[in-house]
Amino acid sequence: MSIETLEQAIEETEAELDGRGARKMISWAVVTIVLFFIPIVLFFQLFAGSAYETSYAPIVLVWLMVAMGVGNMIATALAAPRTVELRLALATASSLLLMLKEGEKVSGQPDAD
Numbered sequence: 150m151s152i153e154t155l156e157q158a159i160e161e162t163e164a165e166l167d168g169r170g171a172r173k174m175i176s177w178a179v180v181t182i183v184l185f186f187i188p189i190v191l192f193f194q195l196f197a198g199s200a201y202e203t204s205y206a207p208i209v210l211v212w213l214m215v216a217m218g219v220g221n222m223i224a225t226a227l228a229a230p231r232t233v234e235l236r237l238a239l240a241t242a243s244s245l246l247l248m249l250k251e252g253e254k255v256s257g258q259p260d261a262d
Contacts, residue, residue: 177224
């Protein structure tokens, strides 16, 4: 494996890891909206004209907490698989690249394996 190939792989992995935070946030928002707003709209449609229609605040707050928690778990499972393994591989590859570059400086040519 050449140094240039290793540098390119490290850059691609860093870009992949940088994009995961945004994807997680977007998927969390979408899942939370679906889990929260659709049941709330259905709640208002089903209980229109009943006693529950006037005292809906506790139900809405509890459902919001449930939807946010479940949404966070689902979004994490969707957007962040193998993040720890990728970070470890990235650190290992960066260390290897540094050692290769230092070996090249000392001997004047890359180490042949």
